[in-house]
Amino acid sequence: MTMTLLEVSSLRTSFATRSGRLGILRDVSFAIARGETVALVGESGSGKSVTAASILRLVEAAGGRIDAGRVSFEGEDLLSLSPARLRALRGGRIGMIFQEPLSALNPVQRIGDQIAEAVRLHRPLSRRAAWGRAVELLSLVQIPAPGLRARDYPHQLSGGQRQRAMIAMALACDPALLIADEPTTALDVITQAQILSLLAELRDRLGMALLLITHDLGVVAGVADRIVVLYAGQVVEQGPVAEIFAAPAHPYTRGLLDAVRLDTLTPGTALPEIPGLVPPLDALPAGCAFAPRCGRADARCRSAAPPMPPGGARQAACFHPLPAPLPGGHAA
């Protein structure tokens, strides 16, 4: 936590809907240090991808609007950048990969050309040199026969190879930050593990920071340094992975963790789940957004939103945080 690379503070993003503007991010704050891996976790619709898209201001092209907040990257305020400077950062200092690599790659262009384009958009290289760099990047992401695969079209590669090609494209200009928006969701379990270990390896080798967006806490455990838990467009808890896994403070985080700790289950019992549904963002409860689903909620939770305590490595926005477990105690 020495040098802050990216700092997102009080970010609010909204989208236009038929019934007026809908706030998707309602005050999101977190930071990433150089070389650090932060996992942004939460259920579908919690605002993870919108957060990622807001950092590079990609929400604007998708009909979204950043209403308030600050995103500062290497000391620059991304929200007030000129279009040219913003384009230089996108794919330059900040790389991004997406969930579904088949649709995220242009179907009618060769893999090599798409990677070379990412190179040439930021560096004054000849076509030939950029192609060479593309092949080099494909071998960096451990695609066999990179010279041949560069000539392939996306539909000719397997799902794992496509995601590797996407990673190669995002790494084209040695970014300081790689944003990975659910990079393994569309892949089978074996390939997921391969892609994750590749990401971790590249992160260590290239010394870049990684923002890993996922709904899968299993993915987080092995790769991330810190976790940021998002619920209904707000950060509800954040802290180092080991501490949060050992002792979640927010009941929602606890629910998420219980849902993946299948090793503690006895066969024949029902799978653990968080009761109820994520509230629709246009009909949020008055107090804590999680209160209607929370066993610990009381009248106070239902009337006032718990604030995020300032500072500190561990934070949880909850009036009744879970106590740290007793030594040797078992999650009941």
Place this chain on the structure above:
Amino acid sequence: MAGAGTLSAAPAARGGLPPLLRRLLQVVPVLFGIATLNFLILQLAPGDVVDVLAGEAGAATPETMAALRQSFGLDQPVWLQYLRYLGQLASLDLGHSYRLNLPVRALILTRLPPTLLLMVSALLLAIVLGSLAGILAARQVGGWLDTLLSGVTLLSYAVPTFWLGLMAIVLFSARLGWLPSGGMLTIGASHDGLALLQDLAAHLVLPAVTLSTFYLAVYARLVRSAMLELHGADFIRTARAKGAGEWRITLHHAFRNALLPMVTMAGYQAASLLSGAVLVETVFSWPGLGRLAYEAIRTRDLNLLLGILFFSSILVVIVNIAIDGVYRLVDPRVAPRARRA
């Protein structure tokens, strides 16, 4: 992951024939059907070339007319005429135009280049301007430019071609005197080289623009909707995330993909473009196939008409085979030996 290359060999060689040859063989029964339909439908039309010849001569005895019919073979039963027609086609002979006293094939071949020139110019114009209009309209949906272009394309979609042609002549030839009203070259002015090209271009402008308006509207709407559909595509977001500018995204990524429906449409339109050429050539007295067909109908020159119809169907078939080839160029996913993972 390494297994991706092993599935490659299978789909290419099925049936043993090269794909193009197989395609051409598939076309034979289609052409046979077209020839038969053409023949039968034209038999239903009243009157024949002898009636017209007699009318033009001013006077003819029934004996002369009978003799003419006999010499043209028109007195024979329909089925015999049909068999003879098929026999001719099989030997690539399109017969003889009794009215113009020339072989039909020679007539068609001299009239083909002007028609091709007109069709290709109109199609290019429609594709280029239509794409431009579609791209611009899609950039700001509901904006003033979109509204304006939608209005203009709707109008050019709805206005009848021949009427537009006549109005263009009235305005640009009669009133303003900017462009010639008809023909392909200035009669009597024996230009050569650059002057000849200029003369040809000046004559081409009005008919080509007139013929293209309808198709221009079709392409504009097609490109607009294709671009809008691609607007939210994942790979467009990827392009943006790697730092591409909006124009680069529009042209290099989105429009490149919008070409796919356009190529499909161009194949469908080959036939209607040819029939559109009949109207435009007639209005602008453009010496092409369409005008020849019109003359053939007017004078009941059935041999000539059958020849043109048959030739046109061959032309449409060839264009469609060519479009398939183009499609493989613009979309690698339909390439015959595409390796799939």
